[in-house]
Amino acid sequence: MICSAFAPVEELHHGDFPEPQAGPGEVVIDVAAAGVNYPDVLIVQGKYQTKPALPFVPGSEAAGRIAAVGPDVTGVTIGDRVIAFTGSGAFAEQVRVPATQVWPVPDGVDLEVAAGISITYGTSYHALKDRAQLKPGETLLVLGAGGGVGLTAVELGKHMGARVIAAASSAEKLALAKAQGADELIDYAQEDLRERIKQLTDGKGVDVAYDPVGGPMNLTAVKSLAWGGRLLVVGFAGGDIPSIPANLLLLKSASAVGVLWGNSVRADPVAQGGNMRQLLAWLADGSLKPVIDTRFALPDAVAALQHLEKRKVKGKVLLTLQPAS
Structure with a gap:
């Protein structure tokens, strides 16, 4: 899938692009599946924090087998099953990636499922473990709990021993969050978010608030923090970048x-590599159970991105390219 100009996702087209070559410190992967994420929509439209040089192939994460290994690469060989944080380029038959952004997939783990792990689970684990230093017994509020990253924050927060309050915009999304381990549910389309948080915490507030939504709920989350609370600024799926009153x-x-x-992966590949290996180990032993919303074929990437734009996705959207053996 080729992006020739920053424009609505409908302007993407399916075609040929130069075959990637592995340079020093890089590998090329035969892509079995690629995860589709909301930032991909923003990148294609030119609305993300970074802008690739045009033309480019979008797609931020992939799973597949190593097809080529460049100079100075150790730890992987041709044929290895891996996942990768690509940044761009994943919506293609092959993608070139720095070897520091590639991690081995354990035996028995389906490549299609693994393709959607790195960004959503990687973001949430980094947020909860490294940035918030979430402790067992603390209370975690997850906004947008029915979306791709929100669901992983619910699941990981519960796995890490927190009491998880899931907030989302529909009963259907909250049911999914409940299935992923949420202890308490708030439908902020029907309930007053701040008042319900007060009720659920006996007025103390939450220790950690995970916000991938932004907009007006961000201020509510700040007001709902407990003493020493931490607000995790994850993204702005709601569209508006909020201002946080310092007082x-x-x-x-x-x-x-x-x-x-x-x-963080680029700045500290050792620490984030350790996080990814832990997540993949939990995936292999069944501790993590990713929710797949929909699978699309590569030529249908526009439809996949449109599906995300509607903000009705429950779990992960994937593009499939070849048998995920």
Whole structure:
């Protein structure tokens, strides 16, 4: 799938692109499946924090087999099953990736399922473990709990021993969050978010608030923090980038913490590689159970991105390219 100009996703086209070659420190992967994420929509439209040089192939994560290994690469060989954080290029038959952004898939783990792990689970685990330092017994509020990253935050928060309050915009999404381990549910289309949080926490507030939505709910999340609480700024799927009143943080000795997993992988590949290996181990032993919303074929990538734009996705959207053996 080729993006020739920053434009609506409908302008993407399916065609030929130069075959990638593995340079020093790089590998080429035969793509079995690619995860589709909301940032892919923004990147194609030119609305993301970074803009690839045109023309480019979108797609931020993939799974497949190593097809070629460049100089100075160790730890992987041709034929290895891997997942990769690509940044771009995953919506293709092959993709070139720095070897530091590639991790081995354990035996028995389906490549299609693994294709959607890196960004959503990687973001949430980095957010909860590294940025919030979430502790067992703390209370975690997850906004947008029915979406791709929100569901992983619910699942990981519960796995890490937190009491999880899932907030979403429909009963259907909340039912999915409940199935992923949420202890309490808030339908913010029907209930007052702040008042319900007060009720559920006996007025103390939440220790950690995970916000991939932005917009007006961000302020509610800040007001709902407990003493020493941490707000995780994950994204702005709601469209509006909020302003956080600094006095509210001061009054509660609270923190607003940015989370940008992709840049963290590049800045500290050793630590993030350890996180990814832990996530893949949990996936292999059944501790994590990713929710797949829909699978699309590669030529139908526009439809996949449109599906995300409607914001009705429950779980992960995937593009499939070849048998995920």
